[in-house]
């Protein structure tokens with residue numbers, strides 16, 4: 001057994017945490033989040049159940065009423081479900097961040113000489129895995145019910161990437177809520193209250209012209225409508241239209257507003 | 271048992287300096303504080319304490335939560351080597367004090383240094399010198415013991431292989447090898463505490479904070495924990511521990527700060543504390559100084575300190 005020698009004056013230690021260390025810390029935190037998914041796969045249930053359940057429900061229940069037949073409804077429905085699924089999945093980011101911070105292990109992270117941003121950045125990276133699962137499942141449900149997007153495989157990939165980008169950008173909103181709210185339940189409660197109207201008061205599931213005039217106005221400016229319209233154009237016609245660009249503008253705005261808010265709230269707590 | 275040679279040399283997180291490097295503005299005048307307790311553990315340190323920087327120095331720390339003054343002007347001087355005990359009843363401000371010293375919280379007023387580094391302005395340096403075992407489990411419930419330790423090792427800059435072997439060595443040392451692959455939900459309270467402590471030792475920090483390390487443990491497990499703590503001190507670590515158990519402070523600590531309502535009401539070696547008022551036990555000391563008994567049997571504070579203060 002060797003003993004430590006006492007420290008005569010304060011030891012020389014570097015204060016700086018370089019980019020390399022930041023990156024390594026972030027990847028380690030992402031790895032940790034992946035391990036957590038591996039050990040508690042039930043946290044994926046919402047991500048998986050949502051597209052399966054909603055696709056089945058809407059296709060069989062409303063397909064006939066809205067589009068005449070289920071087959072005719074699917075090209076409208078699947079992009080709608082896709083949008084709803086990724087947006088719901090992005091809520092989980094905030095909820096799990098809140099849960100994590102309520103645990104003692106977060107305090108230990110804060111006491112370690114690591115990049116402050118690593119726990120947040122790691123979580124945001126791992127979320128891509130969840131989004132990818134949710135998006136693949138939605139397309140899979142579509143295939144099973146007989147929806148093969150007319151534009152082909154590359155456009156499926158493109159729409160999937162747009163959906164993933166949307167989820168990631170939206171997750172900044174919920175990460176921020178997760179940081180400023182006191183409990184995980186309140187985060188998920190509030191998020192659902194914002195998202196339910198946002199997804200249902202859009203063109204995601206029904207033709208807009210069947211809605212009363214005062215809803216049509218809202219649906220027209222609802223960013224979810226632009227996303228859904230953009231994905232429909234991509235998947236069914238292989239076109240990138242105005243809605244695609246509006247979606248990107250909307251997402252950029254979200255990140256421009258909420259990323260700084262999140263980082264500021266995060267710095268204050270972590 | 272792990273070799274703890276040069277304190278800083280194997281933490282890869284940019285800790286280049288060596289113990290004798292000077293010229294960084296020493297916290298000067300820190301000497302003269304040789305461990306008066308002279309008690310059990312401080313071997314190999316006591317002789318040098320005269321010219322060593324203080325492990326912890328705090329002046330007038332204050333922290334309030336809304337109108338609840340949790341820490342109300344705490345001063346501390348902790349020399350290197352040995353065990354320093356913070357003894358006080360539930361709600362006295364022990365955890366808040368540790369959280370400030372471990373850079374988790376900013377004090378409202380006052381300053382504190384760890385090995386001469388300011389805990390607010392130089393938090394990043396302080397974090398390279400400390401290990402923290404919080405009052406509540408500070409490991410990941412969902413992961414296995416090995417995964418927990420490997421992740422902490424990776425975060426501290428160890429390579430994958432080094433992190434793995436360090437994890438294995440620590441689990442061995444803390445008699446947790448059997449359970450290495452099991453999820454923590456199957457762990458007993460004592461196993462959790464041991465894993466918690468093991469996780470604080472990965473970087474072999476010279477200062478270790480233990481917040482109520484034995485609360486809720488049965489007597490046998492508590493004795494094991496005491497042995498582990500004493501061994502860390504023999505290897506040269508400095509330990510700051512909090513407790514609400516009088517006998518724990520009495521048996522383990524070289525010096526004790528009695529705190530109540532966020533203030534230090536007395537500070538000395540256990541025997542001096544008792545001698546000073548002719549008391550036989552620390553309980554009598556505490557009673558004489560505060561008019562209250564420390565009662566560790568009262569239910570634990572329901573406030574979860576990890577919840578964010580507004």
Ligand SMILES: Nc1ncnc2c1ncn2[C@@H]1O[C@H](COP(=O)(O)OP(=O)(O)O)[C@@H](O)[C@H]1O
Nearest residue numbers: 335340360361362363364365366573575577579
């Ligand atoms: N995060 C917090 N938010 C609000 N009050 C807190 C918080 N942490 C501690 N307190 C309060 O501060 C006081 C001191 O708490 P603490 O430092 O945990 O004491 P101890 O560790 O000695 O039991 C208590 O009254 C406690 O309720």
Ligand SMILES: [Mg+2]
Nearest residue numbers: 364365366405
């Ligand atoms: Mg406490």
